[in-house]
Amino acid sequence: MQANRWIDVRRFILACALGFAPIAAFATDIAQFKVAKGAVYLERGGKRFPAYVGTHLQATDTVVTGADGSAGITFIDNSLLSVGPNSVLQIERYAFNSTTHEGVFDTTLSRGTLSMVSGKIAKQSPDAVKVRTPSSILGVRGTEFLVRTSE
């Protein structure tokens, strides 16, 4: 337990030294990695960082996995998604009003595989959740579905 905490602290200091604190929580956080296996990265502001269990995500972040990578993410409206190996998924837009459950959730899967369970946003507004691939647009009325895209 103690050893684990030290690893976290070292990662945190390293992240801060790089000018980025992926473990710290901010009001703009919309989701969190719950699963991260193999090579998993988060791209924000043109920079790429390794992602871990507990790393927070913000709108417009991109998740990238390597050949051995997969990741599971839970959003604040209880939407769940995961990506398999060699995947690139960008969160284009995300907004959630926790009082009315109105919101918007647009993502683009440029490459790879996606599994999704839609949450409170889709339940409230049938047209608020969309997944794009390079050539398709999926309108998500609920609830569980899978997408693979390749060139």
Place this chain on the structure above:
Amino acid sequence: MHGRYLGPLAALLVLGGCATSQDFVVLLPDKDGKVGKVLVHNPKGDTVLDSAYAAARTSGSGLQRNTASQSEVKEAFGSALTAMPPRPISFTLYFESGTDEFTEQSKQEIKRVIAEMARRQAPEITVIGHTDQVGPDPTNDALSLQRAERVKSILVGMGILPERILTAGRGRREPLVRTANGVSEPRNRRVEISVR
């Protein structure tokens, strides 16, 4: 040097409609067996997936609509499905009438919340206040948020880190028991804790 020519070339490809991806979309049954709906829009055609394992496949030649086999799903999506986060779970708390005190049953429920958090990786919770159908929306929204904030401070007092707790006031939009407007219903005056 090459880079200077790639820009216009990429633009030509996009304009020419050649930037097509091969997509494979499968609708799964929900945990409780219900099936949702996904609309697939593609330059090669549109379709609606609304039955279990209904699948759409797109390629340069068109859009195909059929049913995916479980083995196909496992082969294509096994890694992603294995990485799915655990489902969020909800707990409901009630107060002794007219007090800040939880009912005896709700005290046990809080122990279950803490046990559920301990089972999860990077656990977070949203504390959601709900009201009955007495009074206007703005009043109920404020009241339900107040109730959620109060529960948050109790949970923080029990050792849960405040940064793991979001609060929400849902007002009277999600009654547990349907009642007419203006009806005071104790089962609707509750706080829900969603663990994710």
